[in-house]
Amino acid sequence: MTQFLTILLDGTSYGMVLFIISVGLTVTMGLMRVVNLAHGAFAMIGGYIATVLVLKLGVPFLLATVLAAIAAGILGGLAEITVYRPLYRKGELPQVLLTIGLCFVAIAALTFFVGPTPLPAIVPAWLDQMVDIGFRLYPAYRLFLIVVGGLLAFIVWLIIERSLFGARLRAAVDDPQMARSVGMDVSRMFTITFVGGCALAGFGGAVGAGVLPLEPFYALRYLVYFLIVVAVGGMGSFRGSLVAALAIGIIDTAGRYTVPQFGGFLLYLLVFALLLWRPNGLLPPKSVA
Amino acid sequence: MTPITQNPPAAVPAQSFRPSMLWHALPWALAIGIYFIADGYHGLGTNIMIWILFAVSLDLALGYGGIITLGHAAFFGAGAYCAGIFAIHVNNDPLLGLLVATLFAGLLGFITGMLILHTRGETLLMLTLAIAALLYEAANHARWLTGGDDGLSGIRVAPVLGLFRFDLWGKTAYLYTLSVLFVWFVIAFFVVRSPFGRSLDGIRQNAKRMRAIGTPVWWRLVAMYALSAAMAGTAGALMAQTTRIVGLSSLELLTSGVVAVMLVLGGERRLYGAFIGATIYVIVQDLAGAISPFIWMFVIGFLLIVIVLFFEGGLMGIIDDVVNRLKGRGRKDQRS
Numbered sequence: 001m002t003q004f005l006t007i008l009l010d011g012t013s014y015g016m017v018l019f020i021i022s023v024g025l026t027v028t029m030g031l032m033r034v035v036n037l038a039h040g041a042f043a044m045i046g047g048y049i050a051t052v053l054v055l056k057l058g059v060p061f062l063l064a065t066v067l068a069a070i071a072a073g074i075l076g077g078l079a080e081i082t083v084y085r086p087l088y089r090k091g092e093l094p095q096v097l098l099t100i101g102l103c104f105v106a107i108a109a110l111t112f113f114v115g116p117t118p119l120p121a122i123v124p125a126w127l128d129q130m131v132d133i134g135f136r137l138y139p140a141y142r143l144f145l146i147v148v149g150g151l152l153a154f155i156v157w158l159i160i161e162r163s164l165f166g167a168r169l170r171a172a173v174d175d176p177q178m179a180r181s182v183g184m185d186v187s188r189m190f191t192i193t194f195v196g197g198c199a200l201a202g203f204g205g206a207v208g209a210g211v212l213p214l215e216p217f218y219a220l221r222y223l224v225y226f227l228i229v230v231a232v233g234g235m236g237s238f239r240g241s242l243v244a245a246l247a248i249g250i251i252d253t254a255g256r257y258t259v260p261q262f263g264g265f266l267l268y269l270l271v272f273a274l275l276l277w278r279p280n281g282l283l284p285p286k287s288v289a
Numbered sequence: 290m291t292p293i294t295q296n297p298p299a300a301v302p303a304q305s306f307r308p309s310m311l312w313h314a315l316p317w318a319l320a321i322g323i324y325f326i327a328d329g330y331h332g333l334g335t336n337i338m339i340w341i342l343f344a345v346s347l348d349l350a351l352g353y354g355g356i357i358t359l360g361h362a363a364f365f366g367a368g369a370y371c372a373g374i375f376a377i378h379v380n381n382d383p384l385l386g387l388l389v390a391t392l393f394a395g396l397l398g399f400i401t402g403m404l405i406l407h408t409r410g411e412t413l414l415m416l417t418l419a420i421a422a423l424l425y426e427a428a429n430h431a432r433w434l435t436g437g438d439d440g441l442s443g444i445r446v447a448p449v450l451g452l453f454r455f456d457l458w459g460k461t462a463y464l465y466t467l468s469v470l471f472v473w474f475v476i477a478f479f480v481v482r483s484p485f486g487r488s489l490d491g492i493r494q495n496a497k498r499m500r501a502i503g504t505p506v507w508w509r510l511v512a513m514y515a516l517s518a519a520m521a522g523t524a525g526a527l528m529a530q531t532t533r534i535v536g537l538s539s540l541e542l543l544t545s546g547v548v549a550v551m552l553v554l555g556g557e558r559r560l561y562g563a564f565i566g567a568t569i570y571v572i573v574q575d576l577a578g579a580i581s582p583f584i585w586m587f588v589i590g591f592l593l594i595v596i597v598l599f600f601e602g603g604l605m606g607i608i609d610d611v612v613n614r615l616k617g618r619g620r621k622d623q624r625s
Contacts, residue, residue, distance in 0.1 A: 029411070035411055035414065083594060087598075092357045092414070093351065093357060093549075093553065093557070096414070096549065097549060097550060097593050097596075097597050098594055100546050100549070100590075100593065101591070101592070101593030101594040101597070102594065103590070104586045104587065104590025105587055105590035105591060106590075107583070107586055108586040108587035108590060109587070111586075116583070216583075217543075220543055224418060224542060227415060227418065228415070231411065231415040261430055262426070264422070264426050265423065265426040265427060265430065268422045268423045268426060269423060272419040272423065275408070275412055275415055276404060276405070276408075276416070279412040280412070
């Protein structure tokens with residue numbers, strides 16, 4: 001029982017990190033129909049910036065993560081305007097390659113400036129302790145991740161489901177042509193969404209560094225997980241990405257704790273089967289369902 | 290959609306001799322010439338040719354078949370592990386090992402192709418990724434068979450045809466790889482010009498229409514995917530036999546990415562694009578890697594961005610443009 005609850009908590013906190021990073025990717029891939037393999041790079045950049053701020057300049061942890069999110073958002077906006085925009089009209093292969101190219105450049109740049117060794121996780125003292133949660137002592141850091149992830153999920157839900165911008169966004173995901181023809185500035189919406197998604201990724205990379213350790217190949221190593229969240233949840237589906245991220249976090253954790261000899265095998269097998277069964281993911285938006 | 294004019298005009302029968310056909314001899318003449326002058330670089334040359342073979346195989350699936358994949362390393366790695374394990378446990382004849390590895394990878398491509406090729410776009414991309422990831426995990430955990438993350442070592446390969454021993458300088462490996470590459474290239478060359486290859490052009494451009502005129506679209510795609518997988522398996526097997534070690538990296542996402550990068554760098558759907566792309570990639574990696582392993586990543590990443598944004602045909606596309614301009618006719622005239 002204790003082990004079951006531990007898996008559930010570990011999986012949920014891990015899933016929350018995946019969610020924070022991937023939700024932007026889900027929305028941008030759903031909205032812009034662009035295969036974006038560079039999303040992990042923005043998370044990585046966010047994580048690196050936060051770590052350097054904390055370790056070298058002594059900036060407080062929370063402030064550093066927010067600054068990292070802002071920086072990742074700005075970089076994302078610049079990338080959207082300069083390299084992503086010409087990409088929307090191209091096929092999947094150019095999209096794949098250009099975004100891999102961006103990953104390479106990001107990896108090279110971070111290694112050049114920070115170095116090739118993995119970075120230590122920045123967990124502040126007030127999170128680096130055990131909390132009694134009834135049946136066992138549990139790291140405060142992981143509880144913090146669950147709370148922050150839940151909070152962000154709620155905020156994103158508010159924006160998407162309860163604001164005018166969100167209503168427009170949903171309309172544009174479901175039918176971009178129609179959205180354009182009723183006068184929405186879809187391309188500005190692209191930029192804003194992209195900035196938001198990258199900022200979230202940067203934040204996720206920064207707060208989640210204790211779960212997904214930062215190293216130069218972060219952008220490619222964990223990319224598969226982010227893409228799985230998007231594909232399993234259904235592109236462009238906010239609810240889908242939350243469900244998928246938590247499910248993946250819990251299943252992967254359960255697999256690693258109970259049958260370590262199979263490692264990630266179980267997860268990939270499930271993803272493979274699920275995508276054969278439902279090619280558009282668990283909860284696809286109306287446009288593709 | 291890419292215009293059909295990128296292929297040679299179908300009206301010209303392949304048999305009739307034209308002086309421009311002599312160009313086809315160029316890469317092979319170069320490869321043989323390099324054999325005699327490049328002392329100490331035979332290993333690098335072998336490596337380049339293996340990557341060329343791998344990139345040509347991807348050109349078949351991705352360029353000609355239009356099958357969007359990020360998991361081609363699955364077949365490369367499968368071929369490599371199969372050849373290595375076969376040499377250690379069953380028989381260390383290189384040609385037999387090559388054949389077994391090729392068939393194994395081809396069969397794997399056939400089975401997975403049947404499962405996934407009814408999907409398209411991002412879903413297909415994810416499925417190919419998942420297959421490669423599955424194989425990676427399997428190879429990582431089947432330590433007793435594959436050596437896990439230590440890699441598979443202790444591969445000993447018998448002399449080719451019982452005559453040519455793999456020497457320390459890699460001269461045999463060079464000629465062996467060159468011959469295998471040549472055989473596969475001839476096969477690929479004729480396949481893409483066959484009616485089967487032409488039907489894939491049609492499927493890539495408009496699958497619905499091809500289905501409407503009675504082409505068995507799914508079977509054609511599966512066949513091309515299996516052929517491409519077999520070829521990638523050969524490339525992997527060559528890597529295993531010439532380096533005598535197989536690492537988990539042969540199944541990595543990065544490997545799938547790198548081979549796609551090579552293909553697009555050179556220019557897809559021209560077979561020779563793979564030659565230029567792989568050669569430049571490996572040489573840049575070798576040169577820049579000597580300074581710092583991360584400089585080549587920067588250079589390649591930057592090149593990719595520039596090529597995708599500004600030169601869609603890759604380096605071969607640029608060469609074509611220059612040649613056409615020298616001949617005094619732009620691409621547009623050629624099209625009309």
